[in-house]
Amino acid sequence: MQELFNELIHEQLETMDKLLFLQSEIERCQELEKELVELEELALAESLKKEIELKKCELKDIQKVFQEQTDEVIRSYKKEQEVPL
Helix, strand or coil: CHHHHHHHHHHHHHHHHHHHHHHHHHHHHHHHHHHHHHCCCHHHHHHHHHHHHHHHHHHHHHHHHHHHHHHHHHHHHHHHHHCCC
């Protein structure tokens, strides 16, 4: 039972790493987009804006997976607590 719990936590940590990476990528792209707009490189800025939207959708999907993993960790923990020693 403890092994399952540990595996779930490990998977969740990997998902958290993906989340953090994607969030930093979105922030980086938004900064770059801002610079392109200031330089009046509107075509490049528009292309980057589309990339940002795709990354936001991907982030939303990963957040959903993370929430599902959190729920599974909680269920696993509760189940483990129910088992008499």
